[in-house]
Amino acid sequence: MKLLPPEVVTACYILAAVLFILALKGLGNPRTARRANLLGAAGAAIAVLAFCLSVELRNIWWIIAAVVVGAIIAVPAARRVQMTQMPQLVAAFNGVGGGAAALVALVEVGHSDNPGTLGVVAFTVLIGGVSLTGSFVTFGKLQGILTSRAVTFPGLRALMVLLVVAALAAGTALVLTGDAVWSFALVAIGLVLGVLLVLPIGGADVPIVISLLNAFTGLAVAASGIVLGNVLLLIAGTLVGASGTILTMAMAKAMGRTVTGIVFGAFRAHVSAAAGGAAADRPVRTMGPDDVAILLDYAQRVVIVPGYGLAVAGAHHAAAELAEVLRARGVDVVFGIHPVAGRMPGHMNVLLAEANVPYDALVEMDEVNPRFRTTDLVLVVGANDVVNPAAKTSPGSPIYGMPILTVADAQQVVFLKRSLNPGFAGIDNELFFDPKVSIVLGDAKHTLTKILAAVKTTA
Known part of the structure; x- marks a missing residue:
């Protein structure tokens, strides 16, 4: 039985469309993204209810069963999905x-x-x-x-x-x-x-x-x-x-x-790539968490560059706390965000927002690149391709032509990496062998936790 007249259904559709538009607008800013999701969900709910109440539904039990099965699958999946798996879910x-x-x-x-x-x-x-x-x-x-x-x-x-x-x-x-x-x-x-x-x-x-x-x-x-x-x-x-x-x-x-x-x-054209893992056979300069803490103790300007490895290790909370401790000392600390860092657009923004990093501390690539020339230390946490000079120097590379974060312009660069394996593009990073670059091998969360503890002891 039709419970809603066409005029009411039309009004509901207009309201739902307005909510969809407001949701899209809100999703453009991390501050309003959560509310935007709720607006979009409300619009979808209004639209579905308006339609169901305006037509004579056949096979109602099949429809209800489909909704129930979908909810059983979707709700646990959405609740349990890790931030590193969000792109796959999308x-x-x-x-x-x-x-x-x-x-x-x-x-x-x-x-x-x-x-x-x-x-x-x-x-x-x-x-x-x-x-x-x-x-x-x-x-x-x-x-x-x-x-x-x-x-x-x-x-x-x-x-x-x-x-x-x-x-x-x-x-x-x-x-x-x-x-x-x-x-x-x-x-x-x-x-x-x-x-x-x-x-x-x-x-x-x-x-x-x-x-x-x-x-x-x-x-x-x-x-x-x-x-x-x-x-x-x-x-x-x-x-x-x-x-x-x-x-x-x-x-x-x-x-x-x-x-x-x-x-x-x-x-x-054929896409060429360097053989993965070749960098592991070449000497690099390594250091420990205590050494990084000493460098941070003398630094006045620091940029933290997050990547997929930060998400995999679940190290975003430790990175946020480290930045907060340094900021309390008067150190200028920001996070340098590359638009394709991670596995989906905005991946790092969402991850760091979850760790309550202030929105004004997330600096996009075009703004942060000029800052590197006056930066004392860059901490690259789990990023690789987005700072790889091959994007500028290696024609035929899968990332050639991609703008990168120019971390090499800083006075000192420290990579926190689990290994020297290539990034998602499958190519080695020549930056690892730059004299101003040091590498701390290990799980990023454990490493950042140790660096944070060492920084606190020098307060």
Whole structure:
């Protein structure tokens, strides 16, 4: 039974759309991000309830069962996920969203013979398939199930061209005939395209792929809104697609790349990388936590550069406390944030916000780079690719052309690393052998805890 008249449903949809827009705006600032998430969730809840109360629902028990099963899976996953695994969770959720949009469009194939609607269906199932498998390949790269390096093989370019042509042909056939078999062919092509699109993307480019696939999912959801005649789905999908596209372009610019160069670069040329682990055979200057504490005792300006290793070790609270102790002594301490440090956009910002680091202490790359020339000591905690000079000096390197944090300009640099193994891009860091660079090997959390204890004893 329909409980809400169309006018009320429309008002609810408008309210939900406004909440979505406010949520996106709020997510642009760490101070308002938590409230923004709640606004977005409230908007989604209002939209779902308004729809359910405005139509005669069939198979209500199947719907309830699906909601219950989804909640049973999602709630524990969201509560238990570690900060280091957040990018993988985002990739997985994104893939599920794209797959859901494709399934909705598949169901609608038999309900319409309008060529325009069928054209939108073709687009939705193709993009949804690409987003589904592309996101899970990204998940595999981030999780270490698949190699993080670019994977190519002879004939890849020709195969991609053939698949695109096949997709166009299948889409045209679906529009002209309305035969559901062509929609299933499009799904299959999309699933294969998603795998082949992401496999050749490696190393530091993977965080950008997450936002790009998020944009794909948004477009698929918007298209499914057209198929279902649901304005709110169209609005929500468009917002996600637009924000994902803007973020992708901003991230690509921050890395000194173009989106087409990131996505199709591996198809044009062979991507070379130094053999991983070669640095372990070369001598480096090492020191212990007490030595670092002595350096900090004489430093007036310090920059801490966080990376994925900080997240893996759970060392962000120790780093935040060290910065607080130094700041209490009058030392100028900031955190230098690279836009792609970690495994997803904003990974380090979220991590350090969890440790209650003041927002004004998080300094982005363009602002912090000029500071290094007058910085006494840089502590690089678990970062590698984002400070690797190969981005400037090694053409053909997976990170060549990416702007980096110029830590080498500082008076002294100390790396806190578990080992001398390469970073996510799979290449060695020549900075380890610079005379002004020292390395403290070990778990970052344990090392920072020891440095903090030593610093406190010299107070």
